[in-house]
Amino acid sequence: MPLKKPFIDTNFLPRDVFTYQDEQFYDFVSTCIGHKQADLLKFEEISSAQIYLTCGNVLDILKLESSDLIPFKESLCLKLNNNSFKVLPGVESSFIYLTELLSKKRNEVTNSITQKLNHRASSNIAAATNIATSDNITSSAISTASISTQSQSDIVTHNIVTTPDQHRQLINRAIEEWVLKNKNKFGDQDLKLIQGVDCDIYITVNPNKAVIRCNCGIKATLRHIRNNYQASDQI
Known part of the structure; x- marks a missing residue:
């Protein structure tokens, strides 16, 4: 039986979270899901919530072979006996949670x-x-001398459609x-x-x-x- 999707509560999020940039955004991520995750986003130059939501899986970068990624692999992954790395379940789940949280908040603000x-x-x-x-409604002046006898015929109203x-x-x-x-x-x-x-x-x-x-x-x-x-x- 599949597990039920957890309830995502956005009430604690600041309404202006989508205006956060750079360090303010990284501080938010650090508080929300952890400083290691925030460091990875900073390394990837993902500097705002809007950019984050358009990036897809931010953990895919850890599949690349680069010495620059070793510190992140060591902190976010489990190193296997064959020297490969497997992302820790809690780390993967934390980014899934962050994505769902920000997506729901964006929908609420938009609505x-x-x-x-x-x-x-x-x-x-x-x-x-x-x-x-x-x-767009104008009326012509009515001659005072003829009001008593010609008021209807002398009134000219021009409507501009x-x-x-x-x-x-x-x-x-x-x-x-x-x-x-x-x-x-x-x-x-x-x-x-x-x-x-x-x-x-x-x-x-x-x-x-x-x-x-x-x-x-x-x-x-x-x-x-x-x-x-x-x-x-x-x-």
């Missing part, structure tokens, strides 16, 4: 950012759309502003959400509503009410 972005973006989309459509591309530009601007304001909150100064890479926005406009879809699964509907697009409930 948290996505949820907050979706909520904030929907509000920003509605606000930006309301402002844009309101600004906002195209899907203009809506998309407003949404992108709202998302960029949100990311800029929330970089410090998420502890990631490199945070970016790029259309076509991180998300895609699809907009369908008819006379009564605009539907905005994000590839994360969120769909927001804007109703056309009194010359403005206003947010309705998310679907």
Whole structure:
């Protein structure tokens, strides 16, 4: 019967662990799984959690024949009678644990950012759309001499229709502003959400509503009410 996968608790991890570089990252690894493991990562120039998660099996380097690796083989492996080395089970398990721990934390941070972005973006989309459509409505002046007899015929209202591309530009601007304001909150100064890479926005406009879809699964509907697009409930 296969063993159950152990529960990975990420609560003790600092939220900004993915911003750690060099010595700060090595200190974290040393505290988490041991200083010998941290020394190996330092030797391999694996200087951050993001780099670590893209490196594959960091123990594969110990299979190489190099005198520079002897200190690491002696501290992390068992030397066999034929002078070959076998990685100790605890060392191998510690790196498996670190990989699962950081992977789970990265997923949690990504999901948290996505949820907050979706909520904030929907509000920003509605606000930006309301402002844009309101600004595109102009009315001609009404001659005071003819108000009593020709008020209806003298009022000229010109609505400039906002195209899907203009809506998309407003949404992108709202998302960029949100990311800029929330970089410090998420502890990631490199945070970016790029259309076509991180998300895609699809907009369908008819006379009564605009539907905005994000590839994360969120769909927001804007109703056309009194010359403005206003947010309705998310679907």
